[in-house]
Amino acid sequence: MRRYHYAIVIVIALLAALVPVATAYRTPDTYSGVTAEEEYDVLFQVSTIDALMLGVYDGTLSFEELEKRGGFGIGTFDHLDGEMIGLDGEYYQVKDDGVAYPVAGNMTTPFAAVTFFDADETISIEDAENYTQFGEYLDERLPSKNVFYAIRIDGTFPYMKTRSVPRQEKPYPLLAEVAVDQTISEFQNVNGTIVGFRSPEFVKGINIPGYHLHFITEDRKAGGHVLDFQIKDMEVEIDVTPDFFIQLPKEGDFYNIDLSQDLGSDLVKIEK
Amino acid sequence: MRRYHYAIVIVIALLAALVPVATAYRTPDTYSGVTAEEEYDVLFQVSTIDALMLGVYDGTLSFEELEKRGGFGIGTFDHLDGEMIGLDGEYYQVKDDGVAYPVAGNMTTPFAAVTFFDADETISIEDAENYTQFGEYLDERLPSKNVFYAIRIDGTFPYMKTRSVPRQEKPYPLLAEVAVDQTISEFQNVNGTIVGFRSPEFVKGINIPGYHLHFITEDRKAGGHVLDFQIKDMEVEIDVTPDFFIQLPKEGDFYNIDLSQDLGSDLVKIEK
Numbered sequence: 001m002r003r004y005h006y007a008i009v010i011v012i013a014l015l016a017a018l019v020p021v022a023t024a025y026r027t028p029d030t031y032s033g034v035t036a037e038e039e040y041d042v043l044f045q046v047s048t049i050d051a052l053m054l055g056v057y058d059g060t061l062s063f064e065e066l067e068k069r070g071g072f073g074i075g076t077f078d079h080l081d082g083e084m085i086g087l088d089g090e091y092y093q094v095k096d097d098g099v100a101y102p103v104a105g106n107m108t109t110p111f112a113a114v115t116f117f118d119a120d121e122t123i124s125i126e127d128a129e130n131y132t133q134f135g136e137y138l139d140e141r142l143p144s145k146n147v148f149y150a151i152r153i154d155g156t157f158p159y160m161k162t163r164s165v166p167r168q169e170k171p172y173p174l175l176a177e178v179a180v181d182q183t184i185s186e187f188q189n190v191n192g193t194i195v196g197f198r199s200p201e202f203v204k205g206i207n208i209p210g211y212h213l214h215f216i217t218e219d220r221k222a223g224g225h226v227l228d229f230q231i232k233d234m235e236v237e238i239d240v241t242p243d244f245f246i247q248l249p250k251e252g253d254f255y256n257i258d259l260s261q262d263l264g265s266d267l268v269k270i271e272k
Numbered sequence: 273m274r275r276y277h278y279a280i281v282i283v284i285a286l287l288a289a290l291v292p293v294a295t296a297y298r299t300p301d302t303y304s305g306v307t308a309e310e311e312y313d314v315l316f317q318v319s320t321i322d323a324l325m326l327g328v329y330d331g332t333l334s335f336e337e338l339e340k341r342g343g344f345g346i347g348t349f350d351h352l353d354g355e356m357i358g359l360d361g362e363y364y365q366v367k368d369d370g371v372a373y374p375v376a377g378n379m380t381t382p383f384a385a386v387t388f389f390d391a392d393e394t395i396s397i398e399d400a401e402n403y404t405q406f407g408e409y410l411d412e413r414l415p416s417k418n419v420f421y422a423i424r425i426d427g428t429f430p431y432m433k434t435r436s437v438p439r440q441e442k443p444y445p446l447l448a449e450v451a452v453d454q455t456i457s458e459f460q461n462v463n464g465t466i467v468g469f470r471s472p473e474f475v476k477g478i479n480i481p482g483y484h485l486h487f488i489t490e491d492r493k494a495g496g497h498v499l500d501f502q503i504k505d506m507e508v509e510i511d512v513t514p515d516f517f518i519q520l521p522k523e524g525d526f527y528n529i530d531l532s533q534d535l536g537s538d539l540v541k542i543e544k
Contacts, residue, residue, distance in 0.1 A: 248418070
């Protein structure tokens with residue numbers, strides 16, 4: 001009879017323990033409306049490209065926080081201190097010496113776009129002589145121009161041309177002025193990875209329409225923002241990303257700049 | 273001694289029950305990277321306004337799912353079947369007879385914008401003779417033109433002019449063609465609520481820059497998309513919304529339309 005009582009108490013204990021476990025599993029879904037699978041198809045972005053063009057370089061989100069939104073992506077750093085590459089959950093900072101440095105969790109970003117990379121399809125490219133040819137070839141093969149794609153290319157690139165930008169001090173100059181002082185790196189037959197996105201035309205002002213790619217070498221020691229490259233017999237991994245989350249700054253310069261201007265032509269000059 | 277054993281078992285039971293409760297509370301934060309407070313400051317949007325302009329009227333998200341993203345907002349229905357108002361967690365469908373009907377959870381929307389409304393500030397307006405005056409007055413008092421604001425106004429409006437659109441059948445016409453057949457409702461000294469948003473200029477093509485407001489009467493029986501209104505001694509509740517989540521359709525017409533056009537001038541004609 002006493003053993004029977006123990007058994008009842010233990011059963012109640014187990015039930016009491018299980019109910020909240022069930023709650024915990026349901027919470028992400030019922031709470032935020034985002035399921036695990038959906039979360040992986042979100043392109044998460046900090047601020048807007050036009051704010052960056054207008055010199056809003058103060059970091060607003062730490063890499064510790066950014067990591068929760070994805071370990072694959074591109075961006076820059078507080079004070080515009082270089083080009084960011086996120087790959088396989090690690091972040092790298094390519095400063096204006098062209099060298100890739102590790103990124104501490106308490107560093108911050110004023111502009112970044114990340115996701116959890118999970119390839120939906122692979123497209124083979126036999127030969128692309130430059131960035132433009134690459135873009136035209138891929139555009140013909142993607143299912144739509146109206147959604148986002150995360151893009152990853154691993155292998156040996158016959159040619160790669162990257163740039164990085166120098167850290168800025170306040171009062172911050174416009175990005176077009178900074179770009180004049182950019183450092184160019186060129187590589188031949190370099191092993192490494194292209195990390196980036198293709199965005200629809202309608203993100204104009206918010207992000208870069210079309211392709212925006214960064215590069216890091218296989219030894220994770222050099223790279224930058226991709227200006228041009230060649231491809232010979234490589235596979236392009238594509239992650240279709242239908243959801244787009246923009247986190248705008250909650251204070252600072254972002255609140256006061258004029259974002260109603262069309263900066264499209266300046267952007268093309270700076271990015272390509 | 274036996275009583276002592278019972279006590280240990282009960283303590284273990286309580287501890288076992290408490291650990292997962294703590295996990296449950298932490299889950300939204302560690303899981304999706306979104307905290308409870310942040311979740312409430314997200315403007316969640318289905319599809320883009322330009323897709324709607326181009327006749328993409330097939331619903332892609334159920335109201336059951338939309339509800340998880342917020343019970344306050346505006347939008348339309350599958351087949352463009354009327355104007356949607358979300359208020360205090362309830363959704364209403366104003367069909368082209370100007371009458372508000374309840375919305376079933378399995379109904380779907382091709383375009384909607386919702387949030388969890390939680391006023392950050394209140395702005396008093398003594399007198400606004402029309403929509404334009406209202407907009408100018410509020411614009412001067414908002415902290416920035418570069419973030420999103422959810423807007424709620426309860427009370428007696430001296431004048432209110434709304435419209436609704438008729439349900440469409442395939443092949444869907446453009447929104448500009450449908451707007452010709454819109455039904456206009458006019459109200460004098462009407463009790464009710466304005467529900468809507470002010471969006472930054474940079475959402476052009478994605479949502480409506482500036483104000484986009486819908487109205488529903490206090491008895492929840494009539495309303496629609498706001499074309500014009502007057503204000504006399506009313507309070508405007510403002511919820512600053514820095515985060516913006518866009519869920520694009522994953523298939524269908526959206527994939528094939530040309531979203532690179534500038535539909536801005538058509539939009540102004542249709543919405544005001």
